[in-house]
Amino acid sequence: MSTLTSIPLKQRLAARGYDGLTLLCLPAILFLLALFIYPFLYGLVLSFEPKQGGMFANYQRFFSDSFLYGTIGTTLWLALPVTVATLLLAIPIAFRVRLMKNQRLLTTILVIPITLGTVLVAQGLLNYLGPQGWFNRVLMTAGIISSPVKLLHNYWGVMLSLVITGFPFTFLLTLSYLSGIDPALEQAGATLGAGPWERFKNILFPLLLPGLAITFCLSFVQAFSVFPSAVLLGAPAGPTRVISIAAYQAAFEEYDYSMASAVAMIMGLVQLAIVVVVLAVRGLLYRGPAGGGKG
Amino acid sequence: MTINAASFRELRLDRLSRDFGTHNALKDVSLTIGKGEFIALLGPSGCGKSTTLNLIAGLLPATGGGIWLDEKRIDPLRPEERGFGMVFQNYALFPHMSVNKNIGFGLKMRGVSKAEIDKRVAEAAALVRLQGQTEKLPGQLSGGQQQRVAIARAIVVEPPLVLMDEPLSNLDAKLRLEMRAEIRRIHNTLGATTIYVTHDQEEALSLADRIVVLRDGQVRQVGTPDELFFRPNHLDVAEFMGFRNKVKGKVASVGDGKATVTVGDAQIGGWARTELAAGAEAFIAIRPEDLHPVAAGLPGLKAQVVSTEFRGREFVGFARMADGTDLSFLAHDKLTPGEAVTLAADADRVLVYGNAA
Incomplete structure (x- = not known):
């Protein structure tokens, strides 16, 4: 009977969850297309149109020049320790803050570095960590060191500034994942005889781990794309010549946009590879709700 | 095991x-x-x-x-x-x-x-x-x-x-x-x-x-x-245990673990559950299932029927006294809202509490 199948299109769409409201997605889709998808595809195509040589000439050049492919290692050597360090810092602080009644003040203080931006933090650190800065002066006055520690224009300056600017983000994410765990679970653990360490190891940490994996990915991607602090606080010609500097030099010193696009693509691939590995490991974990029952 | x-x-x-x-x-x-x-x-x-x-x-x-x-x-x-x-x-x-x-x-x-x-x-x-x-x-x-x-x-x-x-x-x-x-x-x-x-x-x-x-x-x-x-x-405990009717009155007499309370013009007898003094204010507590309509003229609580609900074996009635106290009771017959009713309970099933309680 044909009458059975003649349900109006509008109704059939509505049954699948599409109605007038779906149109509200359009601005977001346009936004993504214009600011992300198009530039990405443009860059991808551009990277295969080198100034000279074949289609893959840019990529061949990148992976045959240690001055270029070395930046992958340099950036990873910064971004991975920074991500791990911010996580290791954020976890205990989040555990402490979650128990506090006046979280807001502390959270505000911890979040300020986000609002300052990397350049301002870098400027501040230039003074603070310099040979005449507070940090060295206090240590020298206290007699702990006899000559200033060199923390600027090397690996440590960039590392410190990345930890400072990355921490609030990592901390906030960790705190929100941690707050999502039903406090009754920890209490249940305690009544069953588990001390604080056992409760952390057996209950809280396993439930927090999937969230930490996401936090790790986001923090890592942020740290991997470091640029201002690597230039201002690091040694951009040597130990902190990160991959974004390579892309910058290709684009604005050699005016080779095609090469710069290739570097950007490689940068994206490395980030993607790390994220895929982390998410694959996360896939092996329990990822259900962190609640204790139907509640 | x-x-x-x-x-x-x-x-x-x-x-x-x-x-x-x-x-x-x-x-x-x-x-x-x-x-x-x-x-x-x-x-x-x-x-x-x-x-x-x-x-x-x-x-x-x-x-x-x-x-x-x-x-x-x-x-x-x-x-x-x-x-x-x-x-x-x-x-x-x-x-x-x-x-x-x-x-x-x-x-x-x-x-x-x-x-x-x-x-x-x-x-x-x-x-x-x-x-x-x-x-x-x-x-x-x-x-x-x-x-x-x-x-x-x-x-x-x-x-x-x-x-x-x-x-x-x-x-x-x-x-x-x-x-x-x-x-x-x-x-x-x-x-x-x-x-x-x-x-x-x-x-x-x-x-x-x-x-x-x-x-x-x-x-x-x-x-x-x-x-x-x-x-x-x-x-409080009585209310929690189902003594849902709580009516205020004055103690008329006390003795032998029992008390009589004056509510309106009626004398209601019951068990004294706290210390009571004659003349003092008191509350009587009665379960709805112990409170029934009696013939007009018999001693009891005077009230106006608000509604009755059919519950199979009997009717659950709701009534309001002149001072606004709500009562619930059991009745064998359906009552018309607005009808005047006199409600009474066996003295054995009535508890009396002092006002301070």
């Missing part, structure tokens, strides 16, 4: 108090609980019953008084050092562990060997009738099954005391009746000592050996279900 509750003689709460800022959640609660007893803490929400349970479990520190297990003071101990089993209102099952791992968690924390854990977990699962479900995650179980896991997890360690915080409040009516019987069966099988928090007097009456009625952070009455049901010693 090798699951047996560890032995002790009694648990004593000694003037136990808990303040939250300026608010007294619990005030000077003293109570002695003997081994093997099933105690229900009963009261409306905010009466301090869950606070009491959390204090006993060690999840909240007391701000006054002490908790004693025989001669040992346990209130300075942390929850993990007390070794009591607790069943939480939302079950608090570990969502990332299988049923087996959940039940075995307490044993693992106590350093019991793997083989022994497997054996005892299997026994506990059998006791709560969960065989065949033990490899699943809690999220894959129904509410009733989750409830059983929570109970098994709490009892498998053979705790001296099992604490239950409104364990049935998240279940539907049918399952609630089923699990109620189950909880009592498990209590009897283990010879455990159980403290059970609930706001449902029916649950408390049917489960407990003794009921502790709490109100505003204080103990109102402690007694067997029978005592509480028939002889509540406080107007």
Whole structure:
């Protein structure tokens, strides 16, 4: 009977969850297309149109020049320790803050570095960590060191500034994942005889781990794309010549946009590879709700 | 059955108090609980019953008084050092562990060997009738099954005391009746000592050996279900136990455990449940099922019918007295709203409470 199948299109769409409201997605889709998808595809195509040589000439050049492919290692050597360090810092602080009644003040203080931006933090650190800065002066006055520690224009300056600017983000994410765990679970653990360490190891940490994996990915991607602090606080010609500097030099010193696009693509691939590995490991974990029952 | 509750003689709460800022959640609660007893803490929400349970479990520190297990003071101990089993209102099952791992968690924390854990977990699962479900995650179980896991997890360690915080409040009516019987069966099988928090007097009456009625952070009455049901010693307790009609009057005479109260132009007789003085204000309390219409002219409470509802065997009536007091009663016949009615109860079924109560 044909009458059975003649349900109006509008109704059939509505049954699948599409109605007038779906149109509200359009601005977001346009936004993504214009600011992300198009530039990405443009860059991808551009990277295969080198100034000279074949289609893959840019990529061949990148992976045959240690001055270029070395930046992958340099950036990873910064971004991975920074991500791990911010996580290791954020976890205990989040555990402490979650128990506090006046979280807001502390959270505000911890979040300020986000609002300052990397350049301002870098400027501040230039003074603070310099040979005449507070940090060295206090240590020298206290007699702990006899000559200033060199923390600027090397690996440590960039590392410190990345930890400072990355921490609030990592901390906030960790705190929100941690707050999502039903406090009754920890209490249940305690009544069953588990001390604080056992409760952390057996209950809280396993439930927090999937969230930490996401936090790790986001923090890592942020740290991997470091640029201002690597230039201002690091040694951009040597130990902190990160991959974004390579892309910058290709684009604005050699005016080779095609090469710069290739570097950007490689940068994206490395980030993607790390994220895929982390998410694959996360896939092996329990990822259900962190609640204790139907509640 | 090798699951047996560890032995002790009694648990004593000694003037136990808990303040939250300026608010007294619990005030000077003293109570002695003997081994093997099933105690229900009963009261409306905010009466301090869950606070009491959390204090006993060690999840909240007391701000006054002490908790004693025989001669040992346990209130300075942390929850993990007390070794009591607790069943939480939302079950608090570990969502990332299988049923087996959940039940075995307490044993693992106590350093019991793997083989022994497997054996005892299997026994506990059998006791709560969960065989065949033990490899699943809690999220894959129904509410009733989750409830059983929570109970098994709490009892498998053979705790001296099992604490239950409104364990049935998240279940539907049918399952609630089923699990109620189950909880009592498990209590009897283990010879455990159980403290059970609930706001449902029916649950408390049917489960407990003794009921502790709490109100505003204080103990109102402690007694067997029978005592509480028939002889509540406080107007609040009486209301909670189903004496829903509360009528104000003046004491006419007192004597021999009985009292007569003047309400309007009627003299109502009943049992005096508190100290009463002739001439003082008093309240009479009557269950709706004991209050019936009588012929006009007989002594009783005068009221106007508001409505009647058919309940199969009889009608439940609602009426309002001239002073605005609402009454509910049972009637054999349907009454018309607006009709004048005289309601009376057997003097044996009427309780009288002083105004100060």
